[in-house]
Amino acid sequence: MSAAAESASIPEIGVRFLRSVRSAVDGGADPVTAAEAASADLPKSLRDAIERMARRLRGEYHEDEWGFDEEFAEAAYPFFELLYDQWWRVEAEGAGNVPAHGRAMLVANHAGALFPFDASMITGAIMKEHPLPRWPRFMVLDWAFSLPFLSAFMRKVGGVPASPHNATRILEDDGLMMVFPEGVKGTGKPFADRYRLQRFGRGGFVEVALRTRSPIVPIAVVGSEEIYPKIADSSLLARAIGAPYAPITPTFPWLGLLGLIPLPSKWRIEFCEPIDVGHLGPDAADDRQLVFEISEQVRETIQQKLYENLVKRGSAFI
Amino acid sequence: MASGRRILIAGIGTHWGTELALRLEREPAVEQVLGIDTTPPLAALERTEFLEADIRSPLLARLVPATEADTLVHAGILWYPEPGKPKRVLHDVNVIGTLQLLAACERSPSLERVVVRGSAAIYGCEPTGPSFFTESMAADFPLRTRFQRDIGELEGYFSNFARRHAHLTCCMLRYQPEIGPGLDAPIARYLSLPVVPTQLGFDPRLQLLHAEDATGALLAATLAPIRGPVNVAPSGSISLSRALRLIDRPQMPLPHPLFGPALAQLGDRLGAGSLYGDAVRLLRYGRGVDNRRLREELGYEPKFDAVGAIRDFAAADHGMRLVSMPGIGSVLDRLAGTVR
Numbered sequence: 001m002s003a004a005a006e007s008a009s010i011p012e013i014g015v016r017f018l019r020s021v022r023s024a025v026d027g028g029a030d031p032v033t034a035a036e037a038a039s040a041d042l043p044k045s046l047r048d049a050i051e052r053m054a055r056r057l058r059g060e061y062h063e064d065e066w067g068f069d070e071e072f073a074e075a076a077y078p079f080f081e082l083l084y085d086q087w088w089r090v091e092a093e094g095a096g097n098v099p100a101h102g103r104a105m106l107v108a109n110h111a112g113a114l115f116p117f118d119a120s121m122i123t124g125a126i127m128k129e130h131p132l133p134r135w136p137r138f139m140v141l142d143w144a145f146s147l148p149f150l151s152a153f154m155r156k157v158g159g160v161p162a163s164p165h166n167a168t169r170i171l172e173d174d175g176l177m178m179v180f181p182e183g184v185k186g187t188g189k190p191f192a193d194r195y196r197l198q199r200f201g202r203g204g205f206v207e208v209a210l211r212t213r214s215p216i217v218p219i220a221v222v223g224s225e226e227i228y229p230k231i232a233d234s235s236l237l238a239r240a241i242g243a244p245y246a247p248i249t250p251t252f253p254w255l256g257l258l259g260l261i262p263l264p265s266k267w268r269i270e271f272c273e274p275i276d277v278g279h280l281g282p283d284a285a286d287d288r289q290l291v292f293e294i295s296e297q298v299r300e301t302i303q304q305k306l307y308e309n310l311v312k313r314g315s316a317f318i
Numbered sequence: 319m320a321s322g323r324r325i326l327i328a329g330i331g332t333h334w335g336t337e338l339a340l341r342l343e344r345e346p347a348v349e350q351v352l353g354i355d356t357t358p359p360l361a362a363l364e365r366t367e368f369l370e371a372d373i374r375s376p377l378l379a380r381l382v383p384a385t386e387a388d389t390l391v392h393a394g395i396l397w398y399p400e401p402g403k404p405k406r407v408l409h410d411v412n413v414i415g416t417l418q419l420l421a422a423c424e425r426s427p428s429l430e431r432v433v434v435r436g437s438a439a440i441y442g443c444e445p446t447g448p449s450f451f452t453e454s455m456a457a458d459f460p461l462r463t464r465f466q467r468d469i470g471e472l473e474g475y476f477s478n479f480a481r482r483h484a485h486l487t488c489c490m491l492r493y494q495p496e497i498g499p500g501l502d503a504p505i506a507r508y509l510s511l512p513v514v515p516t517q518l519g520f521d522p523r524l525q526l527l528h529a530e531d532a533t534g535a536l537l538a539a540t541l542a543p544i545r546g547p548v549n550v551a552p553s554g555s556i557s558l559s560r561a562l563r564l565i566d567r568p569q570m571p572l573p574h575p576l577f578g579p580a581l582a583q584l585g586d587r588l589g590a591g592s593l594y595g596d597a598v599r600l601l602r603y604g605r606g607v608d609n610r611r612l613r614e615e616l617g618y619e620p621k622f623d624a625v626g627a628i629r630d631f632a633a634a635d636h637g638m639r640l641v642s643m644p645g646i647g648s649v650l651d652r653l654a655g656t657v658r
Contacts, residue, residue: 032649039653047654054650059563065554067523142446148519165448
């Protein structure tokens, strides 16, 4: 019987389950007991899913000290995988440059005016292409953590509020820390300035890498700029909702929620050779000149790889 | 110090004052425990001398030196109104009381150590910034609530006092909110509501300190304090949603602007109080602090981590619940065949 159930299609399983519940209820059993008896014939995968759901409802799952919930991230992963494979057809190169264990700081360019997807696609590239994948943590603009839903979601999938203290703590725990030194300047730049790296802040990320002796892995992401081409900016709207900027794209806000659908550009992600700063020692973080030099070196590496990958990609959408 | 320690507890009528006295009485190194408060200790204490006095009164300036104590523990800072200490006196007790107490300390030549049971509320509850505040980050954010400002003010007095009296070991303990079986605090009553209102779309990270660790850390700091502030918190953190699942309470998400007023309305009626202090922000943005200084420098290792504290609370939970509502989880459990 159970072997038959494994091979049956979903509607058949459902019908058989309901029929068996009905006959048990007709026989005088209460619905829950009836369902329990009938569920013995459900396929194993379905029963495992039910068990997982029950376990989560009891609170029996793991969250780390940052609120990262690996099961939740895995459940959300197929959606991002769909975007990765079908929507943006991402091609990733050099994922093996991310260390398989130990701390590392991943530094990438930042784009996507309405909602930057680059962190999720870099995560996807690591999960799909790396021989020993692990979940990276990524810095999220502070403002997002003051918003309902987005704050809770970001935390569960590995986002942490952008703060050097948080980056330091994650690296000290030998994690992968993804940072976007351009910050809002990167996501908020007009479409005409696409793939032109903005200022890398004050080089704070280099200080953290030096203090924690973490290698820096520069990452160039091509394709993220075209998903929401920002053609204008509404400072009035930005002020009204307290956002750092409010982008206007060809589709947003004109098409309402439909305008939130990103354009299907073609993406390339390249992970560059790690830059080892461990030999410089933690005290080097106080050397401003050195910090700026390394910051500039990382910036130039990414900029150059951006141009190379733009050429390799060719047309933006097809 | 030829004989044993003489320890004076200000605020012995509070839960934590009484708990500390109970533990100190069992310490062989302690010769005498004295306690000051307006209300008597909550338990029968055998070798503790109770002095009925208000820490806000000028009488204190003569009383404290007369005790010849070598250690003063201030356990009388109030997070929320308590019996005999209504809402309107909280500011007076917390700020003016501490100020008076410190003034009295200046006239006590026998004094060597001062320990204050303060609050991690000084860091605020911020959506941005560090997820784990260390002791040096107290001034990073503006003080937003009345309680935070009170704590900020008294910490200011205390650090000035510590600077002026370098021969004293002055230790400020910054406590995360406590929870524990049998501990009657607003946050525990909130978590024991039959249906728990939460803020729609927010899932704060919490660190609730187990009551046993709260007393244990206070005892460790009393016996061997270190200089400066120390965060008292469990390791790790837990999200409110997971905590409620472990405690087996359904949530009722409310749009967050309505949460504060709703709780103020409902709270008193349901016995959860009005969640005084920064609890509304705490239950929106959460707060995590770093406890390395507690574990490594003060040498106190919490017995419960953030999840363990909630589990222990859940295990001893006697609060109201909707018994008639069959848990979806238990039905699913039976369907999955995990319960035989």
